[in-house]
Amino acid sequence: xxxxxxxxxxxxISQIRSEYDDVKGVVTFHQQHTANSPCTIRAxxxxxxxxxxxxxxxxxxxxSGCYSLGNTFNPDRVSHAPFEHALHRVGTLGNIxxxxxxxxxxxxxxxxxxxxxxxxxxxxxxxxxxGATKNTAASRFNGDVGAPIACGIIGRVGGEF
Numbered sequence: 001x002x003x004x005x006x007x008x009x010x011x012x013i014s015q016i017r018s019e020y021d022d023v024k025g026v027v028t029f030h031q032q033h034t035a036n037s038p039c040t041i042r043a044x045x046x047x048x049x050x051x052x053x054x055x056x057x058x059x060x061x062x063x064s065g066c067y068s069l070g071n072t073f074n075p076d077r078v079s080h081a082p083f084e085h086a087l088h089r090v091g092t093l094g095n096i097x098x099x100x101x102x103x104x105x106x107x108x109x110x111x112x113x114x115x116x117x118x119x120x121x122x123x124x125x126x127x128x129x130x131g132a133t134k135n136t137a138a139s140r141f142n143g144d145v146g147a148p149i150a151c152g153i154i155g156r157v158g159g160e161f
Contacts, residue, residue: 008033010111014122014152016045019065023047023150025099027122031111039109041093043101045124045150053125053145054101056091056109056154060119066148069121075114080142084131090115092143095128111156123151 012029025045031037043054058070072080073091080089090108093101109117129143138144 011157012111012118012154013157014154016043016122016124016150016152018047018150023124027101027152027154029109029111029117029154033112036107038105038107039111041101041103041106041109043096043099045096045099045101047150048096048099048124051095051097051128052149053127053129053143054093054096055123055125055129055142055145056093056117057121057123057151058091060121060153062121062151062153066121066123066151069123069148069151072142073115073117073120080131091117091120092129094131096124117154118156120154121151122154123148125149 010031010033014027016027017024023045024047025043027043029039029041031039056073058073061068072089074089078087078089111118125145126149127144127146129145131143134144136144
């Protein structure tokens with residue numbers, strides 16, 4: 001019995017929505033099921049302009065909307081750092097710009113194993129992630145992204161998107 005598709009690619013998807021449906025879209029993930037393979041992440045979200053923080057969060061619990069998803073997924077307990085930094089949190093995705101995001105080579109996010117993001121939350125925030133560059137508690141905590149404005153839960157998908 002093979003748990004993975006014939007092409008050994010694991011796929012996941014999240015539908016992102018705001019409370020009033022004015023921000024909505026889809027985030028897709030795919031990754032070869034081989035050791036150390038990168039994960040490709042793409043997002044197309046309508047209703048956004050400019051830069052907004054974008055992160056994978058601890059929980060897949062939306063009982064209180066986006067606020068019950070927890071903090072940035074951080075299994076290695078590292079400090080907040082810019083997305084480009086070698087030691088950033090697993091869940092730190094940087095910024096989504098004008099509703100578009102593409103990362104074809106993410107070596108932190110995985111769809112299997114200990115750090116799998118399947119079943120976790122994902123959110124777009126009101127402000128850009130400043131990469132902990134300001135000397136404030138909010139910047140050091142999560143890049144001063146502010147409140148989540150749209151979110152969803154990452155779910156495993158069989159077959160094609």
